[in-house]
Amino acid sequence: MQSYQEFLDLSVGFPQDGFEIIDDELYFQDLNLMEMIETYGTPLRFTYLPMITKKIQQAKLLFQQAIVKNNYRGSYKYCYCTKSSHFRHIVEEALKNEIHLETSSAFDMPMIDALEKKGAVNKDITVICNGFKTFQYKTYIIDMLHDGFKNIIPVLDNKEEFNLYDDEIEMDTPCNLGIRIAAEEQPDSQFYTSRLGVRMEDVIDFYHNKIEENPNFQVKLLHFFINSGISDTPYYWNELEKYVTLYCKFKKVNPALDTLDIGGGMPFKDSLVFDFDYEYMINEIVSRIKEICADNDTMEPDIITEFGKYTVAEASGILYKVLGRKQQNDRERWLMLDGSFITNLPDVWALNQKYILLPVNNWDSEYERVNLGGITCDGQDYYNQEAHMNSVFMPKTRKVQYLGFFNTGAYQEVLSGYGGIHHCLLPSPKHVIIRRNRDETFNFEVFGEEQNSKQVLKILGYTT
Numbered sequence: 001m002q003s004y005q006e007f008l009d010l011s012v013g014f015p016q017d018g019f020e021i022i023d024d025e026l027y028f029q030d031l032n033l034m035e036m037i038e039t040y041g042t043p044l045r046f047t048y049l050p051m052i053t054k055k056i057q058q059a060k061l062l063f064q065q066a067i068v069k070n071n072y073r074g075s076y077k078y079c080y081c082t083k084s085s086h087f088r089h090i091v092e093e094a095l096k097n098e099i100h101l102e103t104s105s106a107f108d109m110p111m112i113d114a115l116e117k118k119g120a121v122n123k124d125i126t127v128i129c130n131g132f133k134t135f136q137y138k139t140y141i142i143d144m145l146h147d148g149f150k151n152i153i154p155v156l157d158n159k160e161e162f163n164l165y166d167d168e169i170e171m172d173t174p175c176n177l178g179i180r181i182a183a184e185e186q187p188d189s190q191f192y193t194s195r196l197g198v199r200m201e202d203v204i205d206f207y208h209n210k211i212e213e214n215p216n217f218q219v220k221l222l223h224f225f226i227n228s229g230i231s232d233t234p235y236y237w238n239e240l241e242k243y244v245t246l247y248c249k250f251k252k253v254n255p256a257l258d259t260l261d262i263g264g265g266m267p268f269k270d271s272l273v274f275d276f277d278y279e280y281m282i283n284e285i286v287s288r289i290k291e292i293c294a295d296n297d298t299m300e301p302d303i304i305t306e307f308g309k310y311t312v313a314e315a316s317g318i319l320y321k322v323l324g325r326k327q328q329n330d331r332e333r334w335l336m337l338d339g340s341f342i343t344n345l346p347d348v349w350a351l352n353q354k355y356i357l358l359p360v361n362n363w364d365s366e367y368e369r370v371n372l373g374g375i376t377c378d379g380q381d382y383y384n385q386e387a388h389m390n391s392v393f394m395p396k397t398r399k400v401q402y403l404g405f406f407n408t409g410a411y412q413e414v415l416s417g418y419g420g421i422h423h424c425l426l427p428s429p430k431h432v433i434i435r436r437n438r439d440e441t442f443n444f445e446v447f448g449e450e451q452n453s454k455q456v457l458k459i460l461g462y463t464t
Contacts, residue, residue, distance in 0.1 A: 004359065004367040004395040012272040012388060018314075019358065019406075026360045028406060031434065031442065033319060033360045037402055040446070042321040043339035043429035047409060047447075049093045050436045051315035056080075056097040059266070059307060062279055066286035074258075074300040079128055081264050081308030082108055084410040089433050089447065090312055092120050100126035102306040106133075109140035116149075126151040128261060128306065130180065130223070132196065133161055142168045145175060155180050155223050155261070157196055159206050162217075171216055178221035178261065179203055181243055186228050186235060194227065200242070204250055218256040221304070222247050229265030230281055237288065244289050248296035260289065260301035266310035269407055270354055271387030309410035316409030318344055318429065319360065322401040323375070333370050335394060335401070339429060340374035342381050343422040345408060346415040349380055354387035360402035365395035372403075376424040419451065421459055427451035 005021060008014045020027050025034045029048050037044065056078060063076040079102040080094045086108075091101075092115070101112060101121075109129075115121045129141055129152060141154050142165065155178035156162055162177075169175050182197035193199070198206060203222075211217050224243040228236055244260065251257045262285065267276050286303070293300045320337040327333050347353035357372075369391050374381030384392055395401065419428055428451040435443040457463045 001366045003364050004393070005363040007367045007393065008272075014272070016272060021363050024361065024364050026358055026363070026404070028317065028404070033404060034402070036432070036444075037319055037321075037360065039444075040430055040432055041450075042319050042402065043337075043344065044319045045316065045344070045413070045429050045431040046319070046434060047089065047316045047431070048434045049089065049315065052090065052093045052312060053097055055307075055311055055314060056094060056099060058278065059282070059305070059310070060097070062282040063286070063303070063305075065279075066283040069283060070287050070290050072286050072290050072300055074302040077126065077302065077304045079126065079304055079306045080311050081306045082111070083414075084308030085312045085413065086111065087413070087447075090315075090409075091115065094311060095120055100128070100304075102128040102130060102308075104131040106137035106140055109137070109144055112149075113144065113147075123148045124151055125149070126304075127153065128178065128221075128223070128304065129154045130157070130306075132157045135164070138164050139168075141165075145169060145173050150174075151176070153178050153221055155221065156198065158198060159202070159210065162210055165217070166210075166214065169216060173216070175217050176220040177211065177217055178223050178259075179207070179219060181222065181224040181246065183224050183226055183243070184239060189227070194225075197224070200246060203246065204253060207250070207254060212254070219250075219254055220256055221259040221261055222250060222257065222301075223261035223263065223304075225263030225306075226265060229267060230285070231265075231267075232281060232284070240285070240288060241292055244292040245296065247301060248293055248298040251298050251301075258299075258302055259304055261304040261306065264306040264308050264310070266305070266307050268309050268313035268410070270313070270356065272356055273388040312409040314407045314409065316412075317404050317406040318408055318412075319402060319404045322403070326373075333368065334373045335370050335403075336373045336375065337403075338375060340376045340381050340423065340426050341372075341383055342374060342376055342378060343416055343424075343426045344429060345405060345412050347412060348383060350415075354385070355408050356406040357383070357386060357392065358404055358406065359395050360404055362395035362397045362399055362401055365397040365399075367393045368396035370394050376426065378423065419448070419455075421456065425456055427456070 018029050060078055078099045080099055081102045083104045145152055153176050157180050180197035182199050183194045185191050226236055226239045247260050290300050320339050322335045323338050324336045341348040372383040430450045431448040433445045433447045437443055
């Protein structure tokens with residue numbers, strides 16, 4: 001019978017970029033995963049920071065190439081969507097690449113202020129402030145504008161949001177504004193229009209009635225987000241055309257408008273059969289924006305993107321040990337893991353998200369069909385389908401087995417409630433940060449130890 005390695009190669013083609021097998025063991029980005037497991041144990045969450053820089057530089061290069069190829073007269077600015085992962089090591093790695101930031105809630109603002117005080121950013125950084133804003137969020141924005149962060153751009157999510165800025169921002173503190181368009185939802189959505197943003201038909205009237213005559217404010221940016229993400233579909237291209245056309249119409253009555261924020265949604269590799277042509281899509285977006293602007297006799301806008309998942313997803317993974325094997329009937333064999341999907345990878349449970357799943361060892365063994373079980377007492381704590389097939393296969397062995405989920409760096413730690421209380425009181429796993437030295441060796445840092453019972457009991461109020 002075929003080995004697991006032969007089976008995977010015939011199924012999807014393997015090894016693939018970033019993965020290789022050496023002496024029957026899996027390496028990720030040249031990292032010896034078995035050595036990491038032997039050093040730090042499992043479950044183990046890890047983050048390989050150089051991948052963040054690689055992804056940012058890839059996008060920046062492709063946009064610049066598309067701008068040159070299409071003789072596009074606007075510029076491109078990469079913003080990192082902080083809600084994908086707020087951790088300092090993530091944000092600081094991203095900022096090494098001359099990027100800017102997009103925020104979504106109040107506490108983002110003191111985080112940026114702390115980064116400035118540390119020297120990781122300066123007050124010239126562009127900060128795109130999105131979301132339906134609480135009073136505290138708006139107050140932070142106002143305070144930071146007064147403190148000299150001159151390129152903070154509050155993106156109005158509704159008409160009433162402007163009132164506090166109008167009342168509180170001093171006349172000697174000019175403020176550039178954005179307006180978010182309430183995008184049309186996908187055809188299979190339960191809603192016709194996004195709950196976020198200002199209705200398309202209201203944008204220009206709102207500008208005339210509230211902002212146009214106010215010398216302290218300029219609407220510089222128009223923002224939209226298409227919920228399907230960036231995809232080569234009729235829905236995406238139709239929505240893009242609508243919003244770029246509105247930009248052209250708005251630009252004619254508001255010459256200060258010069259930037260189009262096309263949001264996020266750039267996909268990441270979540271499967272071994274992932275096939276997305278980044279170069280084609282980016283070139284097509286730039287080309288179509290230019291074409292629509294030419295049809296409307298309008299200067300092309302500067303383009304901003306807000307990439308979150310794309311930036312951080314492929315930098316992280318989580319490693320598990322198989323604690324036990326259970327044959328529950330003639331067909332269903334379970335591998336029980338020393339962690340939980342609900343608590344460690346909540347998108348698996350909540351959104352049926354798939355990730356790249358691979359064994360760490362025993363690649364020369366035969367393969368078998370299995371279900372993966374988390375360690376909570378919850379019927380939903382399982383993983384039984386890959387993105388490219390309706391099954392999960394693992395090496396068939398009685399030896400100690402380890403496996404890993406890869407490209408899990410977006411949202412999973414914050415949705416898990418890092419350092420907090422989790423389902424069945426399972427602890428947060430140990431988390432290791434990995435950097436690469438100039439001599440190509442690796443530098444490992446334990447960012448967080450596995451949560452212990454004393455920490456949990458204190459949160460629950462049993463101890464002080």
